[in-house]
Amino acid sequence: MLSLRGVTVRFGDRTALDAVDLDVAEHETVCVLGPSGSGKSTLLRVVAGLQRADAGRVLLAGEDQRGVPAHRRGVGLMFQDHQLFPQRDVAGNVAFGLRARGVGRAEAARTVAGLLDLVGLPGAGRRAVAALSGGEQQRVALARALAPSPRLLMLDEPLGQLDRSLRERLVVELRSLFGRLGTTVLAVTHDQGEAFALADRVVIMRDGRVAQTGTPLEVWRRPASEFVARFLGFENVVRGTVAGGGVADTVWGKVPVPEGTGEGECGVLVRPGGVRLVPDGALECRVVSRTFRGDHVAVRLRPGGGPELEASCALAGAPEVGASVRVAFAAEDVVVLP
Amino acid sequence: MSRPARESEGNRGTAVRLGLMALPLAFFGVFFAYPVAAIVSRGLKADGHWQFGRIGEVVTDPATAHVLWFTIWQAAASTALTLALALPGAYVFARYDFPGKSLLRAVVTVPFVLPTVVAGSAFLALLGRGGLLDELWGVRLDTTVWAILLAHVFFNYAVVVRTVGGLWAQLDPRQEEAARVLGAGRFAAWRRVTLPALAPAVAAAALMVFLFTFTSFGTVQILGGPRYATLEVEIYQQTAELLDLPTAAVLTLVQFAAVAVLLLVHARTVRRREATLRLVDARRTARRPRGAAQWTLLAAVLAAVVLLILLPLVVLVLRSFDGPDGYGTVFYRALASAGDNGGTFVVAPLEAIGNSVSYALAATAIAVVVGGLAAAALTRREGVLVRGFDALLMLPLGTSAVTVGFGFLIALDEPPLDLRTSWILVPLAQALVGVPFVVRTMLPVLRAVDPRLREAAAVLGASPLRAWREVDLPMVGRALAVSAGFAFAVSLGEFGATVFIARPDRPTLPVAVARLLGRPGELNYGQAMALSTVLMLVCAVALLVLERVRTDRTGEF
Numbered sequence: 006m007l008s009l010r011g012v013t014v015r016f017g018d019r020t021a022l023d024a025v026d027l028d029v030a031e032h033e034t035v036c037v038l039g040p041s042g043s044g045k046s047t048l049l050r051v052v053a054g055l056q057r058a059d060a061g062r063v064l065l066a067g068e069d070q071r072g073v074p075a076h077r078r079g080v081g082l083m084f085q086d087h088q089l090f091p092q093r094d095v096a097g098n099v100a101f102g103l104r105a106r107g108v109g110r111a112e113a114a115r116t117v118a119g120l121l122d123l124v125g126l127p128g129a130g131r132r133a134v135a136a137l138s139g140g141e142q143q144r145v146a147l148a149r150a151l152a153p154s155p156r157l158l159m160l161d162e163p164l165g166q167l168d169r170s171l172r173e174r175l176v177v178e179l180r181s182l183f184g185r186l187g188t189t190v191l192a193v194t195h196d197q198g199e200a201f202a203l204a205d206r207v208v209i210m211r212d213g214r215v216a217q218t219g220t221p222l223e224v225w226r227r228p229a230s231e232f233v234a235r236f237l238g239f240e241n242v243v244r245g246t247v248a249g250g251g252v253a254d255t256v257w258g259k260v261p262v263p264e265g266t267g268e269g270e271c272g273v274l275v276r277p278g279g280v281r282l283v284p285d286g287a288l289e290c291r292v293v294s295r296t297f298r299g300d301h302v303a304v305r306l307r308p309g310g311g312p313e314l315e316a317s318c319a320l321a322g323a324p325e326v327g328a329s330v331r332v333a334f335a336a337e338d339v340v341v342l343p
Numbered sequence: 344m345s346r347p348a349r350e351s352e353g354n355r356g357t358a359v360r361l362g363l364m365a366l367p368l369a370f371f372g373v374f375f376a377y378p379v380a381a382i383v384s385r386g387l388k389a390d391g392h393w394q395f396g397r398i399g400e401v402v403t404d405p406a407t408a409h410v411l412w413f414t415i416w417q418a419a420a421s422t423a424l425t426l427a428l429a430l431p432g433a434y435v436f437a438r439y440d441f442p443g444k445s446l447l448r449a450v451v452t453v454p455f456v457l458p459t460v461v462a463g464s465a466f467l468a469l470l471g472r473g474g475l476l477d478e479l480w481g482v483r484l485d486t487t488v489w490a491i492l493l494a495h496v497f498f499n500y501a502v503v504v505r506t507v508g509g510l511w512a513q514l515d516p517r518q519e520e521a522a523r524v525l526g527a528g529r530f531a532a533w534r535r536v537t538l539p540a541l542a543p544a545v546a547a548a549a550l551m552v553f554l555f556t557f558t559s560f561g562t563v564q565i566l567g568g569p570r571y572a573t574l575e576v577e578i579y580q581q582t583a584e585l586l587d588l589p590t591a592a593v594l595t596l597v598q599f600a601a602v603a604v605l606l607l608v609h610a611r612t613v614r615r616r617e618a619t620l621r622l623v624d625a626r627r628t629a630r631r632p633r634g635a636a637q638w639t640l641l642a643a644v645l646a647a648v649v650l651l652i653l654l655p656l657v658v659l660v661l662r663s664f665d666g667p668d669g670y671g672t673v674f675y676r677a678l679a680s681a682g683d684n685g686g687t688f689v690v691a692p693l694e695a696i697g698n699s700v701s702y703a704l705a706a707t708a709i710a711v712v713v714g715g716l717a718a719a720a721l722t723r724r725e726g727v728l729v730r731g732f733d734a735l736l737m738l739p740l741g742t743s744a745v746t747v748g749f750g751f752l753i754a755l756d757e758p759p760l761d762l763r764t765s766w767i768l769v770p771l772a773q774a775l776v777g778v779p780f781v782v783r784t785m786l787p788v789l790r791a792v793d794p795r796l797r798e799a800a801a802v803l804g805a806s807p808l809r810a811w812r813e814v815d816l817p818m819v820g821r822a823l824a825v826s827a828g829f830a831f832a833v834s835l836g837e838f839g840a841t842v843f844i845a846r847p848d849r850p851t852l853p854v855a856v857a858r859l860l861g862r863p864g865e866l867n868y869g870q871a872m873a874l875s876t877v878l879m880l881v882c883a884v885a886l887l888v889l890e891r892v893r894t895d896r897t898g899e900f
Contacts, residue, residue, distance in 0.1 A: 053798075053802050054801075054802075055798050055801070055802070074801070074806075074807075075798065075801035075802055076800075076801045076802070076803075076804050076805055076806050076807075076809075076810075077804075078802075079804075080802065081802065081803075082798075082799070082802040084795060084798075084799060086795075088793065088795045088796050088798070088799040090796060090799075090800075090813075090814060091818075092817045092818055093817075101800065101803050101805070101813070102803030102804050102805075105800070105803055105804040105805040105806075105809060106804045149803065150802075150803075152803075153803060153804055
């Protein structure tokens with residue numbers, strides 16, 4: 006449905022998008038994930054035709070979109086801060102795209118009523134948009150973007166400004182809604198939880214480049230780089246050298262690596278679950294802090310040398326701050342990074 | 344997308360802006376630059392040769408220095424006095440809520456759109472021979488500079504209240520609260536948080552007041568007597584009474600240069616103000632005054648408004664009824680006939696109402712079209728071209744109206760532009776003054792429309808034209824109405840240019856008032872007052888209608 010080939014956007018000296026390639030298949034939901042300033046929003050604006058690309062091609066359903074203005078691209082974009090038209094009521098906002106495409110008044114009214122039902126705001130058509138809560142505005146913005154049946158729906162931080170419980174509920178609702186409608190969706194967010202819950206496939210961006218692409222599970226299990234690992238919240242990363250024998254030499258001592266790892270220098274990531282506190286562990290650490298995380302306790306450990314480690318412990322048996330513990334690494338939770 | 348494609352799209356945007364600017368540019372070229380250039384060159388040319396020596400002679404003439412010095416210091420003094428009296432007013436209107444506030448805000452604005460001639464008459468009735476102060480205490484101020492200064496305060500009070508107060512009302516009080524929580528005292532919080540935010544607005548207001556008083560004509564003409572003359576008055580006298588065109592031309596150039604400098608400074612401060620502030624809804628920031636100090640401040644501001652603004656207006660109205668045989672409508676009845684006023688008029692003065700209203704309506708239509716297009720072209724602030732255009736639009740406010748009026752007469756008198764006998768000449772001159780108001784009112788509103796709203800419309804399938812019609816227009820509709828009202832009011836009150844080009848049998852209200860004032864005799868004087876009252880009423884009604892449709896985000900006037 007959507008293909009980007011070598012899309013580059015520069016703002017002065019800064020390169021917002023650097024030769025980005027990206028594909029979104031029909032009925033697929035793709036989430037672009039990245040820290041702020043990584044070029045996510047620019048990506049959406051280029052696809053929508055609101056931002057000219059300095060180089061590269063944008064193809065929608067195989068057609069090059071060069072020179073096609075935003076209003077003829079047939080894509081939908083839900084803005085980060087909604088951008089509802091303040092002088093129109095809810096129905097007027099939702100109907101805007103239909104009217105712009107020449108849909109008759111009566112038919113537009115029927116579609117609007119149906120969409121308001123769909124987003125859980127039945128009968129809200131006459132309300133002023135200023136009188137809506139943040140969550141309601143989000144729903145109206147969604148209904149407005151869906152109304153003209155865009156061939157590609159783009160969402161910019163779709164749940165960014167909502168409180169946590171509302172976000173979690175809406176993610177589930179959106180996912181089932183897109184599944185039912187068969188919508189092709191390209192969303193951007195900085196929140197990995199949101200991206201993993203919403204997307205069939207995630208694209209992680211860094212400084213205008215694609216850092217990794219894959220299903221949420223693939224990305225989570227095998228981060229492709231130290232940047233991706235750290236962005237996903239993994240902090241137990243050190244440099245090491247593999248010299249055969251299935252272990253890497255690091256400042257934390259010997260860390261087992263998966264079989265078949267080539268020899269040479271590499272990065273080593275140990276997921277917190279793989280940092281085991283055992284009496285006969287090789288690495289001695291002091292407990293620096295404990296953070297209660299609901300179903301487990303995150304324990305921060307300071308080894309004799311090298312960076313601090315995070316271990317995930319069961320609620321019962323987590324060591325006290327200041328305690329001295331010994332650590333061993335579980336091979337299945339170790340990921341070798343380039 | 345490759346480079347050529349990108350450039351062609353960029354060129355398209357520039358082309359659209361240039362297209363929007365075409366009509367305003369043509370308008371200013373033909374009806375402002377050309378007449379002004381024509382009169383200046385006529386003054387400076389003799390026997391087909393440029394006489395640049397005249398410039399040196401006039402500029403070094405002690406009389407010129409005298410006029411220039413008076414023009415500058417009276418403008419500075421007027422500005423200082425206006426700020427001192429109006430800044431507390433701006434605060435009260437911005438932060439306090441009290442009954443009758445919107446009515447009072449309209450009243451305060453009446454003088455600003457009143458014709459200078461009427462304001463002059465009002466002060467004459469208050470301070471002049473046989474005026475209220477004269478009758479009560481035998482005090483006359485009409486030939487002193489105080490009369491001029493007070494009249495200028497009367498005029499420009501609204502500029503400060505609206506420009507500074509309008510912004511003050513939209514400053515988030517929580518900013519000051521944040522400073523208080525961080526340990527700043529009440530005054531320190533105001534000085535370190537609010538004042539820096541307001542300073543550019545105060546500077547902009549001060550410059551506007553300075554500009555208006557620097558080019559003051561009608562007020563000084565009426566109240567200044569033989570002793571005091573501003574550049575503008577001097578230009579009028581050299582042109583119309585002494586017929587010394589070369590001197591008038593040089594003085595015009597001097598004023599032009601001074602005003603251009605002022606406008607540059609003004610544009611700078613305005614741009615800074617627009618750039619930096621985040622504003623909140625003005626309705627949420629005002630509250631009832633609390634405690635003796637706040638009530639005292641409110642009372643003091645109200646007293647100043649009553650003394651400075653209401654009193655002159657009331658006196659004017661009273662004078663108009665104060666006939667030779669006690670209070671009555673003698674003067675009003677006399678307005679209806681052309682016969683017994685010593686040949687001042689070919690027609691009954693009352694007919695001037697109809698003339699004024701129809702001229703002003705035509706001028707409003709012109710100003711709204713020209714100013715609206717200009718504002719649309721200026722919405723995206725970028726490029727030297729756009730900024731230069733912005734400054735050009737303000738120039739007529741600061742150029743001698745007398746020069747423009749006389750320039751019309753000598754420049755637009757031959758084919759293809761022979762407009763001497765056309766009624767459109769007067770509305771064209773009035774529209775020149777109206778356009779800056781339309782632009783200044785529309786521009787902040789147009790710029791406040793979030794460009795992403797237009798993008799949202801585009802993504803939903805609306806073409807740029809449709810997006811403009813459905814997104815921009817509904818949001819600026821009110822501003823358009825307000826700017827039309829202002830253009831109407833200032834056109835109604837325009838005097839300096841109209842006095843030259845209005846035909847004797849079709850005088851406007853301000854011209855008729857000036858003619859009546861220029862004649863001796865109680866009947867003429869009384870009629871002038873009566874006609875001024877009528878003019879004031881027409882203005883006040885237009886303004887109250889304005890106040891009804893006015894939004895909080897509309898412009899600086």
